[in-house]
Amino acid sequence: MKRFSLTSRLSSALAMLVMLVMATVGYALYRTLEQQLIIRDDGALITRVEQIRTLLLNEDVMTLIHDKPGLFANMLGNTESLLVLQFTDRPPLIEINPGHSPIPHINPVPADAPLTLAAVQHAVAAGGIPFISASALANVASAPYQVKITTGRLMSERTRTLAMYRNQIILVASIATVLTALLAWIFTRRGLAPLRRLAAETAMMDVRFLSRRIGITHAPPELRELIAAFNTMLERLEINFRQLSQVSADMAHDLRTPIGILLGQTEVAMRFKRDNDYYENLLGSNFEELQRLAKMIDNMLFLARAGDAGHAIQRVMLSLADEFGRLSEYFEGPAGERGLTLVCARDGATAWADPELLRRALANLLANAIRYADAGTAIVLRAVQQPEGTTISVENTGPDIAPQHLERLFDRFYRADASRTGDASASGLGLSIVRSIMMLHQGRWHAQSSKRLTRFSLFFPAKPL
Missing domain, CATH: 3.30.450 (Beta-Lactamase)
Structure with a gap:
């Protein structure tokens, strides 16, 4: 039609x-x-x-x-x-x-x-x-x-x-109708000229010109709100595209390393016949690299699912004292290897959250704290109950994070310390997962670091009445 x-x-x-x-x-x-x-x-x-x-x-x-x-x-x-x-x-x-x-x-x-x-x-x-x-x-x-x-x-x-x-009335009405239609078509076409210009400008937009913005100064008042919204959308697209490009590059880099190791070790092993001990060591090394790949893929799948607006979470009222105790037992071994002490503030606080997602977010924060804390210091896991919600923080003593890195710590594959990119246990996705979990809870996340004290805070909103 x-x-x-x-x-x-x-x-x-x-x-x-x-x-x-x-x-x-x-x-x-x-x-x-x-x-x-x-x-x-x-x-x-x-x-x-x-x-x-x-x-x-x-x-x-x-x-x-x-x-x-x-x-x-x-x-x-x-x-x-x-x-x-x-x-x-x-x-x-x-x-x-x-x-x-x-x-x-x-x-x-x-x-x-x-x-x-x-x-x-x-x-x-x-x-x-x-x-x-x-x-x-x-x-x-x-x-x-x-x-x-x-x-x-x-x-x-x-x-x-x-x-x-009667004939005069019909004649006058007919002439007025035709003239009105003609004039209305002319003036409407002229009035819609800004829309055609807007369409022409948007038609030129592609990934090469995402930084370009549509001019709003000479636009009619009726279109300014639309143009402002479109420019805001372009800004979000530019940021997301830039982040996606960075993610693709970082992911390709991170995937290339373990795959390169696997290929290199396998190629060397296939050149000459080796004894069983060599092959056992090779399989053990390959197993570690495959674990790293599996963990990275698992994290990427979680982030992809969390980015879906239809992702559902099952929130219940949780006792943070129980959750802190469970996490302390789990990380007691890795912390002890570096001489770290886990301190949990158990004051009866509760949080309205999905149990599995809350444990995963805190586990990622604790893993980061154990990885970067000074040996022989304490890691403090604290909860503060407020009428509007609950704030959970993880504190560790160690090197400060520069202010220019704090805002990007939760981006995918971002690392504040470039010297740690070779760490097999780090994929650059842990804090990005934390951010996705907090977005699912409509909560907030924050990082601060000064005077050798680094604190990551998560705010879980209270259960609606």
Whole structure:
């Protein structure tokens, strides 16, 4: 089905509106004129009967008809009128009917009753032309002392006047509709020119020009909000595309290292025949690299699922004392290897969170703290209960993180210390997973580091009432 352009639809709608308004106004004016003409013609007919009544009252009817037969014809004024004078129930004394109109048979108004517009009878003659008539009794001096006056008129002139007026209304309405449609199309097209320019600018956008922004200064006020939103979207796309490019590069680098090691060791082993101890060591080394690959892939899959808006989490009210105790037991071995002490502040705090996701987030923070803390220091796991939610923090003593790195620590594959990129246990995804988990909980995450104290804080909102 063909879709009409916005310009065509707007101009058509405006033209239809103008046509509707013109038709409504024209119909109202036509009906008003018609009613006024009907009142005028009815009044003229009543006046004529009154004049004849007065004339007959002052003159002898028989003498008047005999001496002045043309007087009554002159009183009619045109050939479409008729006049009949007769004594009641007797043949007409005079009948003037040049148009040969049918003589109406209507009850006359009594001689002593006043004539009003209600006495006029309305009918439709041949050809659909209105015909008006009236009848009244008039007192005379001769017997039988009352004459019946019947008069009527065929309203051809009024019909022609109304037809001409109606045709003029239709003509004016048609011309106004066509002109409105044409002008509306022209002005609408000109008015939509900024939209076409906006479409042309957006058509030039691609990954090479994501930094380009659409100008808002000369844009119409109605489009500024749209352009501002579009520029904001471009900014988000630019940031995300840049991050995606960085992620792809980092992931390719991180995947290339273990794969290169696996390929190199396997190639060396295949050149010459080796003893069983060599192959056992080779398999052990390959197993470690494969574990690193599996962990990296698992983390990437988790981040992909967490980025899905439809990812559902099952939040319950958790006792943080129990969770801290479980994590302390799990990390007691790795911490002891570096002479670190795990300190848990168990003050009865609770958190409304998904158990598995909360444990994974805290495990990543503890793993980072154990990896970078100074040997022989303490790692503090703390929870602060507040009305609006619960803040959980992990603190360790060690080298400070430069301020320019703090904001990017939670980006994928980002490492503040480039010298640690060769660490087989680090993939650069741990803190990114923490951020994704907090986004799923509609929470907040924060990192601060100064005076050799580094603290990572997670805020879990309270359960809605």
